[in-house]
Amino acid sequence: MSRPRLVAGLAAFALLLLAAPFAGLVLATDWRHFGFAHGDGGAVAVSLGLSLVALGLIVALGTPLAWWLARHRVRGQWLIDALLLLALLTPPLAMGLLLATMYGPYGPAGSLLERAGLALTNSAPAFVMAQFYAALPYYVLAARAAFEGVPRELEQIALTLGHSPARCFFRVSLPLAKLGLAAAVALAWVRALGEFGVVLIVAYYPQGIPVKLWTNLQDIGLAAVYPLLWVFFLVALPLPLALGLAVRRRLA
């Protein structure tokens, strides 16, 4: 076999491997008796509602940080970079344990917050916190790259044309970083919605889709997870898929 054909063959095999699990889901789903397990609806509501809250917090806090990181170089920059990477690379289960240590009922921050009426274990705020920690580093790194792609000269020109730095940000930096920021939001959305490890430790309840999939599997069996799995794909993926394809088209 010639070398180009060998490469094409390997590529086709890899694509086949990628497609196999999705084909499996289509084949395994019992379309005639498609029905949800008890509590699936509530899990979808919890996941969608609280993930939106977490996403809002991530964008609100992560965007200024990403902007600052893209535009400033400080001494000890590597420490900041290392912290971001550490948060990104920490395995979800370990992150969950760290959060339980800090924000659990006996943790230094958790005990204080609980006295103030905010329980960060097995509560809606705990669920949001878990998703926030799971997705924030991804958002910040992607948004920083988006802002770094905006030529600094254009922001400076906007200043010389008499606009305040805030107006320059909203009228030049933000529109020019739009696509990259949208990709960052989509990435954060998927990370937050799909987070299992961190959520499992600090917020087993209220049950979102990932934990509910796990309990369905444990309590009933594999066949019981398919309907909820379909819903998960339907709510989690359209936005990131569309944006991913748009970015690819822009690059092409």
Add this chain to the structure above:
Amino acid sequence: MRVDYRIARPIALAAGFDVEGFTVLLGASGEGKSLLLRAIAGLIPAQGEPFDGLPPQHRAVGYLPQGHALFPHLNAWQNVAFALAGPRRRDEALQWLERVGLAELAERLPAQLSGGQQQRVALARALARKPQLLLLDEPTSALDPVTRDDVLAELIAEVHAAGIPALAVSHDPALAAVADRLVLLHQRRIVQAGTPAEVHAQPASAAVARLLGLRNVFRGKLEGAADAQHLLWLEAGVSLPVRTPLPDGARVDWHIAPEAVVLHDAGAAPADAIEASVELRQSSAHGRYLGLRCGQARLWAGLPSSDAAATVRLSLPPAAIRCWPA
């Protein structure tokens, strides 16, 4: 308008000079010319007048950086309207575009405009800001060589029509030639200022002569007393009679205009004529020149007649040689 600025970082630069009409600050690359414009626009830390201490958004400057920096996500009129406020922004922007002759292209994005058109949009945008001073960074660098003289004439006509003092920084002698006023920067200092005619008539140093794009600037050494002075042209290995007020043994830079070089007809050359070989012939809209090789040096000579042999004999008249202490 008097401009007086001091920059400490990233390079130290202090410059004070007058800007009148279309003023060109001429200097080699790396002299900090762009930095000076950015300092005046308030984009880097610096002290000086005008606008001392103001943030960039409060400085009434129209800054045109190299490459024009149009906003790629806005079309031509939106770029101009960016400098405007109020409900009539669009109409005003269109009027500015009409002034620079681009009304028909108002809906085009920057990527769909030529370099010269982009520059005019950037100029309209800068003028719409109602500046007291225009700053232009290398305005000729992005222009197509075929159309640049016309684009340049257009630009200067616009600047004059606007009646706003403009400071252009450049290393382009062609831009310097059309300035109202010329300021020369060498080794981070202002070394000469005046009208282009004044500066061309009396370049203050060899560095100025080189910045003006003069050909035939060489190094040499003076020998002998005032009445029998000779210039030792080291690169060519010849000695030339000269008349200067400079002392014996002085190291000098010297210049002779190509048109002043005397080419002798074969057989009619004097005994002390210099022999040179022809390296290239240059014919252009600006004249006809010979590139000659004299020892290690290249000498340019204006070519009066149509023909020249492969080797020529020439003289450099003492009165045409200008010497500066090196």
